[in-house]
Amino acid sequence: MYIRSPKIHKNNCPIRPIVSTLESPTNNTAQYLARVLKAYTGQTSSHILNSSLFVQLISEISLDPKDRIVSFDVTTSTSWRSRRKMSNLHILTSQGQFYKQISDTPMGSPLSPVRPTQTQSLVPLHGRHMCHMASWSNALSVFHDLFNSQHLDIQFTMEVETNNCLPFLDVMVTMLPDGQLGHSVYRKPTHTDRFLDTTSQHYPAQKRSVIDSLIHRATTICQPNKLQKELEHLQTSLQQNGYDHHSIKSAIQRRLNPNSDNTSNRPTDFVSTAYLPFIPQVTDRLSKIL
Structure with a gap:
């Protein structure tokens, strides 16, 4: 092709x-x-x-x-x-x-x-x-x-x-x-700040990765005195794509303060793998139970 x-x-x-x-x-x-x-x-x-x-x-x-x-x-x-x-x-x-x-x-x-x-x-x-x-x-x-x-x-x-x-x-x-x-x-002049919308039929982890990847790019590329402006731009553009303010702020805090993330309550022993078809608002809830 x-x-x-x-x-x-x-x-x-x-x-x-x-x-x-x-x-x-x-x-x-x-x-x-x-x-x-x-x-x-x-x-x-x-x-x-x-x-x-x-x-x-x-x-x-x-x-x-x-x-x-x-x-x-x-x-x-x-x-x-x-x-x-x-x-x-x-x-x-x-x-x-x-x-x-x-x-x-x-x-x-x-x-x-x-x-x-x-x-x-x-x-x-x-x-x-x-x-x-x-x-x-x-x-x-x-x-x-x-x-x-x-x-x-x-x-x-x-x-x-x-x-x-x-x-x-x-x-x-x-x-x-x-x-x-x-x-x-740097963003090209044709960039429109359009990302994966929260109303799209994607698994929630994929939508969270949109936030995490953009914050990761900001923290690795921006020099310290440019970082805050970039994070403010990301918050505005992500909210325009349907992401809530709390999720964005939490992701930023996890990135800036990685040691403050409490992982003590997460399971550490691997039991088994389950493969589920994606059904909006069903699969993610089942995965948490499993």
Whole structure:
């Protein structure tokens, strides 16, 4: 299945091609190779697993006041001519034509997150993100041109800080007057603060995880003087999605004061596992009894 996913948060709305290899002839082989190669990925010093680790790394950096922070990202439009041949399989399109990918792997393949690409010869990979953040005092345009001269099918866009601020992943990086790098949660302009609504037919634990995951992101990404503002924003947006104020405040307190959570009354001996179909306001009550 061939999907064209638009990046609506970027100028000119570029397309992200995605090819699902599920039930394809080579999917099992790709999954096996992905398991083998996974042990060898992320072993470089430049590898960044997630935003939390990224924040830890930039907290140790001190820049010169003349430095600038810049991010580079692989563009999608320049390699569109080769992306018309978009799969490591032969794919039948709606026009009845077959196409074959001639380089790298598309999103949707088990090998995509672990397979080394040509991009690695140009810049270190940060997790699954083909982008690199650096600080440069001069010669930005020269360096950008050098990147783009290495391979015709691998071209980079360059984003320079605005008012000493630059987004990277879901982190807003700020260059402080003392040369340190501040950090807080970043949301794309297209973000609407819509999360899993409490009226949806989901198990209560899944709804609680929405609150917990957002609070976890806030506490791991935000520097201390930015945390309170972020938590206030979360309380407002979560309440707009139907979550009650008490549940949100309790989750925040558990996160900020983990030692105060009383777990002495919880059972510790494992008895058995019960699998129940989800029925709203029934399954969760039965699970508590069991």
